[in-house]
Amino acid sequence: MAFWGDYHTHTIYSHGHGTIEENVQRAVEIGLKEVAITDHGFRHMMYNVRHMDWKYMHADTQKVREKYPQIKIYLGLETNLSSRFGKADILPSDMDNLDLVICGYHKFVMPDRPSDMAKFFLPNFLFGSSETKSSAKLIKRNTDAYIKALEKYDIDIVSHINHAIKADAVEVARACKHYGTYVELNGKRVSMKDSDLEKMAQEGIIFICNSDAHSSNRVGDFSVPMAVIERLGIPFEQIANWEKLPKFRSRKKKGLYKD
Ligand SMILES: [Zn+2]
Numbered sequence: 708m709a710f711w712g713d714y715h716t717h718t719i720y721s722h723g724h725g726t727i728e729e730n731v732q733r734a735v736e737i738g739l740k741e742v743a744i745t746d747h748g749f750r751h752m753m754y755n756v757r758h759m760d761w762k763y764m765h766a767d768t769q770k771v772r773e774k775y776p777q778i779k780i781y782l783g784l785e786t787n788l789s790s791r792f793g794k795a796d797i798l799p800s801d802m803d804n805l806d807l808v809i810c811g812y813h814k815f816v817m818p819d820r821p822s823d824m825a826k827f828f829l830p831n832f833l834f835g836s837s838e839t840k841s842s843a844k845l846i847k848r849n850t851d852a853y854i855k856a857l858e859k860y861d862i863d864i865v866s867h868i869n870h871a872i873k874a875d876a877v878e879v880a881r882a883c884k885h886y887g888t889y890v891e892l893n894g895k896r897v898s899m900k901d902s903d904l905e906k907m908a909q910e911g912i913i914f915i916c917n918s919d920a921h922s923s924n925r926v927g928d929f930s931v932p933m934a935v936i937e938r939l940g941i942p943f944e945q946i947a948n949w950e951k952l953p954k955f956r957s958r959k960k961k962g963l964y965k966d
């Protein structure tokens with residue numbers, strides 16, 4: 708019984724310590740069938756992938772694919788939610804170059820427009836880490852931002868919902884189900900409330916477990932989400948990468964699955 712893939716890992720191209728090859732090597736060592744390299748999106752102020760590096764990441768990935776044919780390697784991005792209107796920091800034209808698209812909220816991201824600093828990033832910076840400090844209005848705005856992003860882009864995975872931001876996680880998860888996007892149970896922390904996760908489990912939301920590794924030795928570390936799954940009794944059939952391979956929304960759209 709095992710997870711078959713890890714779809715959220717970072718490298719030296721953004722905030723990680725390992726190279727693409729080191730992450731892949733580790734994934735091979737522990738017997739994963741698939742692994743994704745998903746560094747931070749372009750508008751993160753500190754840990755972004757630089758546009759100019761993208762071609763090197765592609766070239767590196769290609770070399771590593773040739774060296775390790777036994778594992779499928781996705782080169783994607785963990786894009787940033789960059790506005791309260793659901794903008795992410797990718798262009799529609801970027802989609803063709805991405806094998807996989809994660810979207811998540813992060814602090815220190817260049818706002819899409821100046822008013823997003825005042826109405827989105829600043830209040831979430833101040834209140835987003837507390838369970839109780841975000842106003843109902845802010846929670847509604849954040850929820851709408853996630854839902855609009857899901858509507859706008861073929862997002863495959865929403866990462867760490869409610870980490871450093873508070874939204875109505877159940878509403879976001881319902882939108883994920885509607886569009887065929889996976890809700891991540893993140894390997895560093897699960898910030899959604901137990902009661903919300905239980906509701907999601909009952910409603911048939913499909914989750915995906917990822918390490919969010921920032922160093923190669925953490926690739927495939929699913930201990931945090933596994934503890935949540937066991938504690939809450941989330942059915943394994945609702946875990947997209949447990950004993951099976953996920954089918955990602957953006958790849959379905961591109962016609963990459965035969966059945
Ligand atoms: Zn993240």
Ligand SMILES: [Zn+2]
Pocket residue numbers: 715717785866919
């Ligand atoms: Zn991450």
